[in-house]
Amino acid sequence: MAVEYTWPPRDQTSVLGGSHNKVDGTAKCTGAAKYSYDINPDQMLLARALGCPHAHCKIKSIDTSAASKVKGVHLARALKKPGDEIRWQGDLVAVVVGETEGAVAEGLAAIKGDYELLEVFVNEEDLKAAEAAKRADKSGGKVQLQNEPEDENKDFENQEIERLFKEAAVVVEGYYGIRAITHMCLEPHGSTCDWRDGKLTAHLSTQNVSGTAGQFAGPLKITTDDITVHCDYIGGGFGSKFSADSWGTKCAELSKELNRPVKLMLDRDLELKNAGNRPSGFANVKIGADDQGVITIWDSHHWSTGGFGGGSVPQDVMPYVIVPPNFRRRVTNVKTNTAAARAWRAPNHPQGSAMSQTAIDDVAAKLGLDSYDVFLRNLVNVKDRGDVYAEEMKIAAKLIDWKAKWHPHGKGPAQGSIVTGLGMAIHTWGGGGVPSGCLIKIHPDGGVESFAASQDLGTGTRTVIAIVLAETFGLPVSAIKVNIGSSKLPASSPSGGSITVASVSESHRHGGLDALAQMKKLVAEKLKVEADSLVAKDGRIRDKSDPSKGLSWKEACSLLGMNALEVKGRGAPSPKSKLSSSGVAGVQMAEVAVDRETGVVKMKKFVAVQDMGLVVNRKTAESQIYGAMIMGIAGALFEERILDPKTGAFLNAEIADYRLPRLGDIGELVVEIYEPDSERARGVIGLGEPPVISPGAAISNAVCNALGVRVGVLPLTPKQVLDTLKARKA
Amino acid sequence: MNPTELSAHGKSGVSRRAFLKGSGAAAAATALVHGPGLVAEETKPNVVSVGLNTITLDVNGKQQKVDVEPRTTLLEALRLGLNLTGAKPISVDGSSGGSTVLLGGKPVSANSILALECIGKPIVTVEGLGGNSTAISGEIAVGAIDPVCRAFVNHDASQCGFCTPGFVMAVKAFLAKNPKATEAQIREGLNGNLCRCGTYANVIPAVVDVVKGARNGS
Structure with missing residues (x-):
């Protein structure tokens, strides 16, 4: 059969x-789950790394001699040699292995580093400064125009775009952005490595159990058959834990050298400085639309940083999901003295969404139209699943009571200094x-x-x-x-x-x-x-x-x-498979209250309607969506990596300083899974990323609807809100 | 160096409790004597030695011996000394709530307190809530584990789970003080714990459920 x-x-x-x-x-x-951090083999030694205090420098010397003599320290070793260039603050320069946390801390404090300071650049938002510092590289873009040039008109592109803007009923120009954030895995990156009888067991905090064993082989001079990577539980990854990392293989080498199990987990500040950040994104956007808000022409230039090596939010997420027939997009990469960015839950989509679906909402604001209607009409410019978005929008609007609550931007009733507003955004992801x-x-x-x-x-x-x-x-x-x-x-x-x-x-x-x-x-x-x-x-x-x-x-x-x-x-997932598929839509609508005096934004209600093909476990699927919404609230209102523009120091690399939402900050969250027979028939589709994409734009749009003023750059902290209101008044 | 015995029992017959009463609970008040192998003599009760000392901690109803340095935090003593790894090292201070345990019935961040300060006070960790089994099973019998843990499981109030033990202990302490907490009070009163995966939306109904369950006597 x-x-x-x-x-x-x-x-x-x-x-x-x-x-x-x-x-x-x-x-x-119940605490029974054992994470890599929790594995304590007999005779285990503890290791900690020392981060470079400077964002850009050359190593003159790393002196570990005093550290080696600290009681309880087994080994203190420089990880960099004289002449090596350090390109971000916190890059690991030394490691200490010892008997107790105290001994290791004392050892780390005894290490003396001598550095030759080099020029620092970390403020990628200031594109002119980046260009002046020679840290900006144009990295392409794309132009798509429906009309073709009739002859060899070299200036056709500019002329045609100019014509389209002239013909548009409304033109909106804006500046939008989203600052860099970190992964902030609560279990930092690291491992407990146990070298025994020529074999390695690496209890590695990893999203990639199958793919990391081989990464230990080279450094340990063994083959992968003698390596086991073990990870029953991982305390957060969000895209940052695919590799064994230099500190992972170092931990294994130390275990081999000392012939004892060694645990090397990054300290919180080193975790934030080294082990995962999401690229920022800033954009100048110009949109032309007809009198109903349907976009006819899009022209954008965005820039961002993926760290010391450059890299950026790629061009293809601009504009995001809603792509008009005529568009031009350009990208500039900026190199900063920060660690390399890592994949962050739904890589690049949250930035694309925050830089473009805000601009679309500004079209609605300028025309005095209902944002819902403008998004709905623009579904003609959505390539896939337009009908799913339309259905999900209907459901979301009902759940948040959009029609009853809607008011034109900035025209809602105020209660003292408090104004409320509604905003929405739509997103897409693969998930095959x-x-x-x-x-x-x-x-x-x-x-x-x-x-x-x-x-x-x-x-x-x-x-x-x-x-x-x-x-x-x-x-x-x-x-x-x-x-x-x-x-x-x-x-x-x-x-x-x-x-x-x-x-x-x-x-x-x-x-x-x-x-x-x-x-x-x-x-x-x-x-x-x-x-x-x-x-x-x-x-x-x-x-x-x-x-x-x-x-x-x-x-x-x-x-x-x-x-x-x-x-x-x-x-063997394939387009033919009836078990799984790829590609989802998703709609989110937010209601916020903004205090014009303090600049504080509070979540009132936040609705997510999400398709995911066939649902395997409803309870955990809903949890994923709730979690993504909360993580989205974090990026929209709270978190950002703050760097000192002069020294490049990461100023908020501890949990007390890095703002994240707490239980009391989330408002009322509503999740609706959209699973009609037509979606269920597509089979299983992954869910983790899509619902984390829209919150930035949806919440920004709600704040704009409340204030009647766009706060262009996320997170919408009280300072951002107040600065924007002040600039508007001036 | 052999760990020195700090608990005061033996020759003079001074109980550990009396010894501690004399020493004062705060390690800050404890004089440090430098030098190897110094013994905390019963005649000089305020003295502990630099280096390892064996102390006895009252953890989850059991008297447990553990070797600590004067600078050893309670968290290190629990996790590395006693292999009770439920409390987690998440922040350098108490700002994540990840290392929350109950000390004398009150919630404390185990990474912000020295092990020596905890001698003689009952310590409850998440492992003390009845969940000693590592068995992987989604079905839990009533009474098998603490109602707070059970509500967390039933409301899927964990994702990666790394913050969860600290959260469970914070809820435990919060409900001990506010057994009839309303949802609004829950939203106000549990902001000391950080979750990155975003389980807050599941924690809230879990805590509401515990309050309801207590009211219904289950």
């Missing part, structure tokens, strides 16, 4: 799409899976276990796998023992780009259905029926129409004989 790789219809599921507690929820909520493997074992006593070198970022990977296999075998979720988190298991996808759930759902459903086919064959032979007539349901493999005819799961498994049934699962 050919196995058909599909999901059961909605009305025939038993656990798929339900609301399930995370299978590892108890471990996480990648080829991944797994192994499924069915034991003769009925036990079921699965193995894959995947990881759980907090999205509930274990639970997703358990649900997929439970549904496949007709068993309760608790009957499936899921094993992930070791590189010795069958290779699976890294967790980034929202690919995990689609990847593991594909591989485990594939393998599960193949295993079930073999189980059905055994049962069919025993009962002398056709395997095709059997179904796995309610803990039995039984006749589709006659539930009494069949065997319990346990009885069926006993037919396996002595050995477990082992089946490999191969996930």
